[in-house]
Amino acid sequence: MDILTINGVSKRFGGLKALDNVNLKVKEGTVHAIIGPNGAGKSTLLNTLVGRLVPDEGTVEFDGAPLLGHKPHQINQAGIARVFQTPETFAELTVMENVMIPAFARKDGAFRINLWGRANDRRVVLEEAEEILEDLNLTAQRHQRVDSMSRGDKRRLELAMCLVQRPKLLLLDEPTAGMSRADTNNTVDLLKKIAKRGITKVIIEHDMHVVFSLASTVSVMAQGTVIAEGTPEAIKADPRVQEAYLGG
Ligand code: ADP
Ligand code: MG
Known part of the structure; x- marks a missing residue:
């Protein structure tokens, strides 16, 4: 198809x-x-x-x-998600915070979740985000502020921000x-x-x-x-x- x-x-x-x-x-x-x-x-x-x-x-x-x-x-x-030629991330926030924004903003029907949603749902989103950070070798930097990261790290983060949107x-x-x-x-x-x-x-x-x-x-x-x-x-x-x- x-x-x-x-x-x-x-x-x-x-x-x-x-x-x-x-x-x-x-x-x-x-x-x-x-x-x-x-x-x-x-x-x-x-x-x-x-x-x-x-x-x-x-x-x-x-x-x-x-x-x-x-x-x-x-x-x-x-x-449709897109990875830009120049990474677009939130500089003053941490890696985890950057990933949680698109994760909670998504609306895919199965997970109509927001920050005030049920604790269980929040945990599912969080676990998935952790898994994606792991795949992209960003786990060690999860509490690091983005403006202190290299360009390559930011690119991986941007990819993570796309993936959490499923x-x-x-x-x-x-x-x-x-x-x-x-x-x-x-x-x-x-x-x-x-x-x-x-x-x-x-x-x-x-x-x-x-x-x-x-x-x-x-x-x-x-x-x-x-x-x-x-x-x-x-x-x-x-x-x-x-x-x-x-x-x-
Ligand atoms: P590629 O990504 O294949 O290198 P682009 O799509 O960026 O090519 O550009 C295709 C053509 O359109 C180029 O000649 C470029 O200069 C022109 N172009 C792209 N964006 C604009 C724009 N916003 N205004 C005017 N010309 C543009
Ligand atoms: Mg081009």
């Missing part, structure tokens, strides 16, 4: 067509990579999926319902950008570790090693449109892809 269907989405910035008739489907439970040269429109596409940008044309269906026209917080409530779809925009090879490998390991949660992921990634380690399907974007799609192996061998990178 497709959890996300993007149909004919276009977006102009003045004279520039940043997205030009994008068609893309994401199967539930998969890791779907989007690759392509700088300026191909990858981040613009993600921005339309989280409601930060409204496309000029096209439709998007998420989990069986139309997505476009909704506000970012509504899209988030519907089950999203149906997680969007990651270049999660390894600017990282050393060692940090990139650690990030791949963490993303593999959280795969047990079964969350569908769309990952924009420039590092082919990361794409090959994680993704089952790859879409290639160039000049605002999808030029090729397939398994990582097929994509690697596709002459159109090589041309897009060399020409881009």
